[in-house]
Amino acid sequence: MGGLWKYFEENNEIFAALVAVLAIGGGLVGSIIGAKIQANGGRDQAAAAREAAEIAAEAQRVAALWTVRQVQVAEFIRSVREVVWTSNRLVQALDPDSLTQAETARQAMGLRVAEIELVVPLSVLAKAYGTYASAVEYWELAWGKAPVVSAERALHRLVRSSDLETASAAVAAARLLLDDDASGTDLWSALAAVPGLPSEQVTLLTERRGDTGHSIARQRQEATRLLDERTTELVEAAREMLKSEDDVASAVPQQRRRWWRRATPVTPAAGGVGSA
Template sequence: MTAFRQYFEDHPEIFAALVAAIAVLGGLLGSVIGAKIQADGGRDQAAAAREAAQIAAEAQRVAALWSVRQLQVAEFIRSARAMMAVCNGIYRSDDDAESRRARVDAASREMALREAEIRLIAPAKVAHAATEVAKATQKAYLGAMRWGPLAGGRVALKRLCNSEDEAVRREARAAMRVLDDEGSSWSVRRQALSTVDGLSGEHIRRLSEPPTKPMQRIVEGMHAHQREVDSKMGKLLEAARVMLRSDDDVLPVVPTPEQRRRWWRAA
């Protein structure tokens, strides 16, 4: 070691050159290590940026889907209730057949459209529940179209029974007594109804038909259809609340980049 030191003392120019070479090599090594660290950091930053962009896009997609599902379920429920309001109104209305069918057809088309939209964007359980509601309203629709006009004719006749015109009131009450007589024939019923000023031809035709079902059972059938729709609607609401995470009171979320990295480290 002493000889080595003595050599450099005797040859200072070689020592200086060696020190310079070591300094250059050290600088080069430092540059290489620094560049590698910087490159690794850049790759990590780029990967984190890509991941953050993917998570943000996923969060936007989930939030948008949540909003669409919430809107479509709400619109379907509204259309189903509107459909039932139209069907139930037939039992209490004395509108003509054309006007009545136009209202029902419009409500039915809208509900069918809303159901199709739910089947496209909602989970299977919600779509199935919506279909069950649609089936129940369809049964209510068929019942209303079959028995509603008869009940509506009774409504019209009862209204005429309270007419301010004494002659109309007398004829309407006489016709009502004939209808309440279950043994009255078609011809007798039609003759009595034809004398009432204010009844449409459809009212007279429907009220003249043999009473195949008592009015009380017709009204009970209307209420039964409403109960069935309400029951199916309750199941739809329950499934929709689960889908929309209503009890959590928050929008669906996706993990943040930091949460995902912690999960990867744990794995």
């Protein structure tokens, strides 16, 4: 070792060249290591950026689906209530406007249930189908019974007529209408004898004498109960789907949220905790 050192002392130019080579080599190795570290850091940043983009895209997708579900289910429930309202109006006042409104409401409800078929889970869809079926039954009951109710209501108005002859004939016909033992011929004759009662209503009341106001009211009461029950089930299923009872939380999966907290540095906000 001493001889080697003596050799370098006697040959200074060789020693200087060796030192220069070592310096260059060390710098080159340092540059390579630095570049590798920088490249690794760049890949980590790129991976973090991709992960952040995926998380944001997933959160947007979930938020958009939640909004669509909420809007579509709410619109369907509103259309069911519209069917109920127009059906009730149809029974109360049978006229062209009420007929048009009831038919339009039923068609709109059919469109709404078709729309939610595409966006809600099958469990919610099953409840929606049940509500739709009950609403259609409610509508059909009103649509089918409204002419009879209207005819009976017309007869009762004539019972209260100020004209004694009209009122007397209407009372006699109304009594026969409630008499199950009365023949159809006798009932028709009594109804036809009522002044001011249209012939189509006479025929309708004679042919459908079992559809009295009381029996129709009971049928509509049962239809209302069933529709209310199924609508409540739909609302409960929809609230569960929308997690209405839960606090609002991130839509990002829990595992990815933990990774995101580790990978994202926390920078104190200006004026907040940790600021100067």
